[in-house]
Amino acid sequence: MALGLLLAVGCSSGEGAAEAAGGVPVVEKGRLTTCTHLPYPPFQFERDGAIVGFDVSLIDLVAKRLKVEQKIVDTPFENFKTGAFLNSGECDLAAAGMTITADRKKNVDFSVPYFDATQALLATRKSGVGSLADIRAGKRKLGAQAGTTGESYAKEQGFDPVAFESSDAVLSGLRTGQVDAVVIDYPVVRGWLKDKRNSAAFTVGQHIETGEQYGVSVKKGNEELLAAIDGAIKEARADGTYQKLYEEWIGPLPQSAP
Ligand code: ARG
Numbered sequence: 190m191a192l193g194l195l196l197a198v199g200c201s202s203g204e205g206a207a208e209a210a211g212g213v214p215v216v217e218k219g220r221l222t223t224c225t226h227l228p229y230p231p232f233q234f235e236r237d238g239a240i241v242g243f244d245v246s247l248i249d250l251v252a253k254r255l256k257v258e259q260k261i262v263d264t265p266f267e268n269f270k271t272g273a274f275l276n277s278g279e280c281d282l283a284a285a286g287m288t289i290t291a292d293r294k295k296n297v298d299f300s301v302p303y304f305d306a307t308q309a310l311l312a313t314r315k316s317g318v319g320s321l322a323d324i325r326a327g328k329r330k331l332g333a334q335a336g337t338t339g340e341s342y343a344k345e346q347g348f349d350p351v352a353f354e355s356s357d358a359v360l361s362g363l364r365t366g367q368v369d370a371v372v373i374d375y376p377v378v379r380g381w382l383k384d385k386r387n388s389a390a391f392t393v394g395q396h397i398e399t400g401e402q403y404g405v406s407v408k409k410g411n412e413e414l415l416a417a418i419d420g421a422i423k424e425a426r427a428d429g430t431y432q433k434l435y436e437e438w439i440g441p442l443p444q445s446a447p
Contacts, residue, residue: 207219209221209255209256209257210254210255210256210257211254211255211413211417212413213255213413213414213417214411214413214414215255215257215281215414216278216279216280216281217260219257219258220257220258220259220260221248221251221252221255221257221258221259221260221281221282222259222260222261222262222279222280222281222282223245223248223259223260223261223262223280223281223282223283223284224262224264224268224269224274224275224279224280224282224283224284224285225240225244225261225262225263225264225283225284225285226263226264226265226266226268226269226285226355227240227263227355228355228356228357229242229285229286229356229377230242230356230377230380230381231243231376231377231380231438231439232244232245232284232285232286232376232377232403232438233245233261233284233285233286240261242438243304243434243435243437243438243439244284244285244286244405245259245261245284246434246437246438247284247303247405247421247422247425247434248282248284248405250421250422250424250425250430251282251405251417251418251421253421254417254420254421255417262274262279262280264279264280266285266334266335266336266337266354266355267335267336268283269283269285269287269293269297269336269406270292270293270296270336271296272293272296272297272406272408272409275297275406275407275408275411276408281407281411281414282405282406282407282414282418283297283405283406283407284405286304286306286374286376286377286403287403287404287405287406288306288337288338288401288402288403288404289302289401289402289403289404290338293406296409297406297407297408297409298406298407298408298409298410298411298415299404299405299406300404300405300406300407300415300418300419300422301404301419301422301423302402302403302404303402303403303404303405303422303431304376304402304403305400305401305402305443306374306375306376306399306401306402306403307374307375307396307397307398307399307400307401308338308339308342308372308373308374308375308396308397308399308401309372309373309374309375309378309393309394309395309396309397310370310371310372310393310394310395310396310397311363311370311371311373311378311381311391311392311393311394312369312370312391312392312393312394313363313366313369313370313390313391314389314390314391314392315390316329316369316370318369318370318394319394319395320394320395321343321346321348321372321395323394324348324369324370325347325348329369329370330351330367330368330369330370331343331348331350331351331368331369331370331371331372332350332351332352332353332359332362332363332367332368332370332371332372333350333351333352333353333359333371333372333373334352334353334354334355334356334358334359334371334373335352335353335354337373337374338374338399338401339371339372339373339374340352340372342372342397342399343372350368350371350372351367351368353371356373356377359371359373360381360387363390363391364390370394372397374401375393375396376439378393379439379440405418
């Protein structure tokens, strides 16, 4: 009897029994819990004590549909490949400027794409590095964020990049001269270079057209939540909200934006 009660309590407080509007299951009552990896401006970062950004605003639209509030949890980046935090019920979804890849698809399900991205080689001006070929020729030091598509790309090209835990660590690796250049998502570079301190010290050496697309991930088989995410993204594109958010956080919307 007592055990039965405990189980019932355990269930309603976080074992998947909670539901949001439309019967969509959520891990915590009244919340849509997002796992991310901070900071990743302009997609998710802290500003005046709040976590804001393009992804945050996009997932707010999903939360609104489900009549719940978004709650954001900062988690290690490797989680995004394994989906561990989704399987354990720590989060409902992951939104982290994360590229949809075949490898990640083995462990998680992805929404429709919501952002087109490429990679860039960001180099310190004083290194004189303009391309990956320069790195190879001059035996310069290359870096990337651990577990990202930028790191995979560098490895595929035969480099052994220094792995940094976060985008902040990537930036300080460049600042301190630990590395001469990094391969990282171009939208992030664009954001960084708006800051004079960064544009005085760093420059884009090479654009790398990897043709990546970002997606939101959910636990495998969570079709109800996936449908709500896809619905919110499609609606935002159709009613102009997507463009508004893009202009707010990224810049002018390219004609081909997905
Ligand atoms: N788009 C890249 C990837 O999926 C980098 C994402 C990094 N995101 C983050 N929140 N730190 O691997």
